[in-house]
Amino acid sequence: MNAHIITIGDEILIGQTLNTNAAYIGGRLADCEVYVKKSSVVADDEEEILKEFKQCWEDNDLVIVTGGLGPTHDDVTRQCVVKFFNTELVQNKEVLEDIKIMFGKRGREVTKINKEQALVPKIAKVIRNSKGTAPGYWIEKGNKIFVAMPGVPFEMKEMMEDHVLPALQKKVSNPEFITMRKTLQTTGIPESFLFERLGNLDELLEGAKLAFLPSQFGVKLRITVREKTEEEAKNKLTEIEQRIRGKAGRYIFSREEESLEEVVARLLKERGLTISVAESCTGGGLANQLTNVSGSSAYFERGIVSYSNASKVEILKVIEDTILEHGAVSLEVARQMAEGVKSISGTDIGVSVTGIMGPTGATTGKPVGLVYIGLCDDKVCTAKKFMFGDDRLLNKQRTIQAALDMIRRHLLGIPFNE
């Protein structure tokens, strides 16, 4: 199956917005064995959009469009769909109901312009939007598929995951071979070190493929196998995973899409443990990440964002002399912060971070990127030094990731320093 992705919007053409939608859709289609032949960005201009629809529809089995489905004057995608498929607009009751419920919940009146969003092309099956008012369209005609979705990324993604991809998967199954993928997520090891650790890839993979997908959070390893049966494919994936784990197991925190904070949440809940955190440089980011997981109140008791030294002393009972002697960014203060927050909150584990995120704040011997992470439970009270880079926001993210990984390793009994 050949596909073309059309993104509609002047803001993308003139570089005000990065085309993350096309990247996301391209990636997900590739996962599903759909060949993305081309992708294009078109201005909010009816004539240009219609021309592009025509060309892409001729050349491909699948056309996916995002953008231009909103309620304002520069949203012209819907009328283009109507003209292109020579159809008409009809009111969709489910969509109207969705819109009324959404506005009702927020205590807002449904305006005329919102109601108009329930008008959809007659030829289309509606893809409902639980996060916004504009529905998506699924149109099948003469063995070809046309999909239109709003350009708001989180609305589009939900439609892709819940409706478009499952429907496409049914259409594209190839009976001769089965392709299966597995992704292992690593953290705490740079791509080149991981690559070296895995050694001879031909021996490791025996014909399968391995992609290294690095990001600031770690490196994902995506294994792709192509076998004659599902069982063979599954077995091969398992074999390769075991070989990789034998060489770099401690860096792998999850399979598939479980995030590091979800892994930590699961481990804490399984063990019935509670946690509290004391943060300086991450400014609440660690607590924020831990509470992104639904049900976090089962294990997360409290967090202290002790940005000022006064707050470290007053709330966390850090000894003032320790700050004067070693500085707020030090192994000693990290340890006392972790101990302090554990003690005042009565949790099983206390975790702390203190560091210099930059671009300002460096002093002699304490450069931007220096971070200490502390961790105490009833038996141990320890802290570890890290050196990150120059970029403030990246440093915050990396520190949060490292702290979460330290909790994970602690819960699994994996040493911190390897």
Next chain:
Amino acid sequence: MNAHIITIGDEILIGQTLNTNAAYIGGRLADCEVYVKKSSVVADDEEEILKEFKQCWEDNDLVIVTGGLGPTHDDVTRQCVVKFFNTELVQNKEVLEDIKIMFGKRGREVTKINKEQALVPKIAKVIRNSKGTAPGYWIEKGNKIFVAMPGVPFEMKEMMEDHVLPALQKKVSNPEFITMRKTLQTTGIPESFLFERLGNLDELLEGAKLAFLPSQFGVKLRITVREKTEEEAKNKLTEIEQRIRGKAGRYIFSREEESLEEVVARLLKERGLTISVAESCTGGGLANQLTNVSGSSAYFERGIVSYSNASKVEILKVIEDTILEHGAVSLEVARQMAEGVKSISGTDIGVSVTGIMGPTGATTGKPVGLVYIGLCDDKVCTAKKFMFGDDRLLNKQRTIQAALDMIRRHLLGIPFNE
């Protein structure tokens, strides 16, 4: 002058790399009065690339291509250029010299594959590459321009700034018109309400253009004017901005790219005020956002993530009976949390959030999405109710955004409830 940007590369189609090149080129062309009509991404496939060259060359005055000029087997752009313009490869002495110097500096021998990079299409003027080995091409034919550059972003950018843009500016200097843009960022009002509030757009804009760019953080308004002189364009932008401000001024938090937390940071610093926050449902996200701004220690004193009721009582001195009577998610508790954190930290302002982010945690009369935000200074102590949606992470982001906007409005004396 109409332009089309072609990006070549499988890695962009399957979403492994974001198309930052097209965004950058689109932005710079728009700055230079070149109208970017379309942009496309094509696979590393000779046939597809040639087809795209043909189509784009017919439809446009300018075609800019990036990618596929490197030395390996999947770089096919050069041979496509040769075929498309029916020309041949010739060795370029300057490029060969550049390559020899570059490798000499790094103490490396020039290999055969590197030398081949000095072979360029005869029809092309060479754009030299000071940062890599692949040169760019500038081809003029029958009043049209074709530019090809390597896909490595910093190599491409240097070629654009030093060669392509200056050359284009000479061609396009249209003495007749000047295009200018201004972006206003709003928050706290849905797109459709903003649209209605602005009323008759023809009267408002008098021939200028207005784009609505929505995201979960708010709606950006981009005004585009086209006038005979720079002064006229500036004046027109100012007039339109004033008319928009007259109708929706309180929702506009910044011009151009300043984020809401940066606006809040600037206002706090200008007024010499300090702030502390007490968070329940946002779990540290508000403190995290406030401390994303460099230099935040000047105004941010501490944050308390009082997730458990015990922590609300122990640290923030919320009265236990108030929690029992009204529940932890209530106007009264929000007010006491704001008052409490202000009092223990000695800051000028205390802000609090308490709510139900979902998917679990709803009770009778307290649905998922219900949030109270409190704000106290030395004179007022108030709280406001909000209703957001069903999605946990979106609810956290929206609550953080609403709290930041409440601080902004407080500092500017704009009422919260309109």
